[in-house]
Amino acid sequence: MINKTMILLLIPIIIIQIILMIVNLVNLSKKAKTKYLSKVVWVIIILLLSYIGNIVYLILEGGNDDSD
Numbered sequence: 001m002i003n004k005t006m007i008l009l010l011i012p013i014i015i016i017q018i019i020l021m022i023v024n025l026v027n028l029s030k031k032a033k034t035k036y037l038s039k040v041v042w043v044i045i046i047l048l049l050s051y052i053g054n055i056v057y058l059i060l061e062g063g064n065d066d067s068d
Contacts, residue, residue, distance in 0.1 A: 020054045021046055027062070036060050 024046050028039060037045070042061065045053040 024054050024057050
């Protein structure tokens, strides 16, 4: 059973995850084109793979070098 303490510990983790997803999706939407995968595939990775997908996106596509 999940008690109140466990829920209070999970709330910041969930908030950080949601913020990270929003930032990555906004960054992706501003890019003219991506380096490695299509935008649709990146959206799926960002949304479904949680922290790992967001970190992979930041490592591979995170720069703003071609978002003019």
